[in-house]
Each structure stands twice: as C-alpha cells, then as structure tokens.
Amino acid sequence: GAGVSQSPSNKVTEKGKDVELRCDPISGHTALYWYRQRLGQGLEFLIYFQGNSAPDKSGLPSDRFSAERTGESVSTLTIQRTQQEDSAVYLCASSFEGTRSFDEQFFGPGTRLTVL
C-alpha cells in the first residue's frame, strides 16, 4: 500500500511569508507526527496527534508554528511569518497506534523548506 506522502517536496519562500506543509499518513494509522531536521542535525519532535485526543504540542518552537489534523487523515503544518532559522526538512510520520510503545513509525520523504 501507499506510504506516507508529503507535499510539496521543496518549498522556497521569502522571510515573513506564511507556508503550509501537507502530510498524508498511511490509511488506518491513528497517530501522526511532525519532526524537523535542520541541515546536519538530528530530528527534532514538533507535534503528535493521536486519534481524537488533544495533540502533544510540546515540541513546537514558537507560536508561529501550528498544525491541524482532519480526523485520522491529512495534516497541515503551518509556519507563519517565516524566519531564516525555519529552513529545514520537515518530516511527517504515522503509526498504527501511538499509545503503544512497540509501534513503529513510518516516515514520509519530507518537505525541504528554504527561507530566503
């Protein structure tokens, strides 16, 4: 079946503009995650959705970052008033059930965001 898909694959924007990044998780997966990876760095957790529960937003770096998820399907990560330090690859992942310690996460290919 189809894996996690993300769009766009690349996004170049000017400082101060808003951007929206989209993630389509694997069908049937109740959990969805966003991570960020700056050049040459490890992955940073941003936000986690589990079913109808309130999302874990503990990794969002500032109030310029927000995310929504429609039911158990697509998610959108929005960055308002982008700054150059927001330049990174934004990775989405999904898993069948996020509350179980043994569930693996399946990652999408990422969106490379460049803020000029």
Next chain:
Amino acid sequence: DAKTTQPNSMESNEEEPVHLPCNHSTISGTDYIHWYRQLPSQGPEYVIHGLTSNVNNRMASLAIAEDRKSSTLILHRATLRDAAVYYCILKSTGKLIFGQGTTLQVKP
C-alpha cells in the same frame, strides 16, 4: 525522556558484521528499545525494536543486555547500502526523541 549514548561514527568493511552499541542506563521498565536508520537524503526508516529478549528480523538483530542498560544492533553482513545514521531510541509512548546517532561508513 530517557537518553541514549552512541558513538558518533563507526567504520566497517563490506560483507563483514557490524555491531553498533547503545548505552541507556536510565531506561525504565516500560521503555522499548527502537532502532531507526536514516540513509542520505531520506527520511528515517524503522530497523528493529525489543523490550527484554534478543530480536531478529530480516534487516538486523538486536541484542539486549540482561539489565537492559545497553543494547547492540547487529548487521550480519554490511553492504554499501547500509551506510547511514543509526539511531537508538527509548520509546514509551508517542513521539520519538532522536539523539545524534552513529554514522556508519561501509568501505568496499
């Protein structure tokens, strides 16, 4: 979240076994040990996970110390395609907390 310690880098020769160590002395009883790897310019991919017993799958083996304070990912015959950053992660629920991982270089 419990932390793990891994060597920054390791080298291996092609077709030889590779043992990637991970220390996690503060692991709790409910934490699973997960390994992911990230090939160049790709998102991470799941490799293997375990709780207490050693585990094998088609990609690798995971050896877990009896006290669970350390583990070792074993690639039985390294190939050039195994060159990647390998992450050892302790997972209870929800998010994965990635460290810097071990960069594995495989020499032909």
